[in-house]
Amino acid sequence: MDWIAVGLKEDVPPGFVIPSRIADTELAVWCSPxxxxxxxxxxxxHRGMRLSxxxxxxxxxxxxxxxxxxxxxxxxxxxxAxxxxxxxxxxxVPTYRCIEAGGVIWVSLTETDTPLPALGGRRTVRSLPVSMSAPDLAAHFGAAGFTTIAVVSDHDVLLAVQPCTDGECMIHALAAPDADRSAVSHWLEDLRATLERVPA
Amino acid sequence: MNAAIDNHWYPVAMISGIDAPRETLLLGKKISLGRDGGACWVKDATGTELPTVERFGHLWTSPGQPNRDLFTIPEADSPGRRLVDVGSVKVKCSPLRAVENFLDIAHFPFVHTDILGAEPHTEVDRYDVKIREEVDEVWATKVKFYQPQAAKSAAGGITTEYMYRVPAPTCSVLYKTCPPRPGEWDIITLFVQPLTDEWCEVWPWMALYDDDSTMSEMVSFQQLIFMQDRSILENQLPRKLPLDPGMEVPTQADMTSVAYRRWLKKIGYTYGAQLVAA
Known part of the structure; x- marks a missing residue:
């Protein structure tokens, strides 16, 4: 499997741990001091407690x-004790490959030689959950895969898509360095509204 | 029907809380309960009356034919004790996970921080654990732990001594050093109603020596403790309790848990248990 974005660096500062997942694999993602x-x-x-x-x-x-x-x-x-x-x-604890690059936290569940996705100098904006599977999202944009999807738009948006469940994914959005973050955020919410109206 | 599961007594209500008839779940099946005059009744989904016992402030029933009386706690009858109906908390976990957590002291500094435990007092000394064959109960004795606020009645930190007893698969009784009366035991119980194998209703009950705290202070103290436990219980994977070794790693501090799991397996109590490593 490819590298998958599981979160943004700004949401997991040093000393923090968050729950995340790649499909059925539930993850504790953390940043050391x-x-x-x-x-x-x-x-x-020990007793099966969530480490997140x-x-x-x-x-x-x-x-x-x-x-x-x-x-x-x-x-x-x-x-x-x-x-x-x-x-x-x-x-x-089973561990996975995890690298932060370009403000995105990338995980590969298997050993991989695949290079990290190129981000073209874009900056991270925000994460957004969407009620649509990751493959359906890729298909919507006519993209070959969902690891990253470049979208033709005013803000040069790149979507790094994290598969969650059969009907849910998380979009981690990046945009041109000079893009207005607030405008990109609104654009994403409009995109989500459009995607969630698409019949399954 | 599975006699090893059905032929036990289960708590289904706090007697003081029964007014109008109501429905609840026991082992995944609908039952109804209520009170006619003085006596409480329980019926299964077909309207057939089930046996009942009223004890420890709670109504108990069984979907099977219990081959022995509901356990007793003779110490709770001694004069001067205050009997506390704590109420109930519904928890999305196996009833067996709820009991096992009650038997555990090593989590006190991390889950009940500055109340039942505090770093750096984390060490758990060796204690005695036994399955008492003659009564078919699990007992842990000589359990000692440093507690900043052992009970509502405690004035400061003390080393508390505990005895744990598992007299039925979904019930546990804790005998604990009584801060105002050294030499006596406070009694705190956990009665668990298995709603389903991954959802339970927990009815804690206490028989304490405490002449100062109000009833609501004692209830609040115990509810706070159990709400802290719930945040753990609803986040353990899997929800069911693994009985086979291999899926979870015990240490010496977990001897009570190891004995409890072994005993459940021995008596064939598999409701809420995970038998094959997933």
Whole structure:
């Protein structure tokens, strides 16, 4: 699978964690205090709690349920109930490739040699949920795929599309560096209204 | 019908809250309940009366034929205790997840921060856990934990001692150090009504020594604690409780949970359980 946009850098500052997803794969996306982005399976292996409800402490993500801390490789390195214990290597969270580039947080669920999508110097504007599947959205614009869709418009908009469920996707929008962000935002809302009126 | 599941007693209402007849769910099936004069009744969807017990301020019923009486808590009868109907909270999780969370102390510093626990007091010492075969109950004893505000009646931080008892698959009784009366146990219970296998109604009930707090203060304290628990319970994946090892990783602090899961498997209680690793 290609790189997929799962969020915007400005929405996940250092020290924050958010829930995200790529289709059926639920993700905890977090940024360490030093600015490195991570996308992990959204489930603590201890009791199944969502890690996206957790907290960033130092260069670790901790589960909110029992405070188990996972280092940047996804390995559990501290269990507060047993402070003197070195947790076995087997306690770890599945991690995915995650890179921030051009203000977009990109994730690939599989190892990939595919280069990150070119953004043509555009800047991020906002994210917007749309009640339409990602492939249908690509088809609407006659695009080959949905990773990024360039739209002929006043603002030179580029849509990075994140598949969520069968009938939902998230659009992460970028536009020309000098575009009026507010105008682009209104344009996106109009686009959504149009898309959601298209019969399935 | 599954006798291992149906032949248990289940809480379905707070007796003081029963006025007009109403419907609810038990194990995924519609039942109705109400009161005629002094006595409460429960009927299944066909109108057939189900057995009832009125105990601990709650109405209990069973869709099967329980082969023993509803458990008792003799300590709760001692004079001077205040009996607290806490009310109910509906939670979108397996009834078994709700009980297991109640048996867990390691989450106190993170979920009930500065009330039932606080960093850096996170360590859980070894305690004793046993399936008491003669009564078919799970017991954990000598559980100790530092608590900043162990109860509404606590004046400051204390090391609290706990005993946990699981007398029925969806019920647990906690015996806990009583801050105003060292040497006595406060009793806090969690009675869980399985609405479905992924949705439950939780009825906490307490028998406390506390001469100072008002009833509503004691209720509010316990409700605050349970609302904090709910934010966890509705965000565990899967919603059902995995009984087979492999899907979740226990440590020594989780010995009660390990025994509870083992006991459920032994008695064949699979409602709300996930048996095969997904």
């Amino acid at each position: 030093s600015g490195t982005y991570h996308a992990w399976s959204d489930r603590c292996p 409800h957790g907290f960033v402490r130092g260069e670790t993500l901790a589960c909110i349920y029992h405070g188990w801390q996972y280092n940047e490789a996804g390995s559990c390195h501290y269990i507060p 047993h402070p003197k214990l070195t947790p076995p290597d087997t306690i770890c």
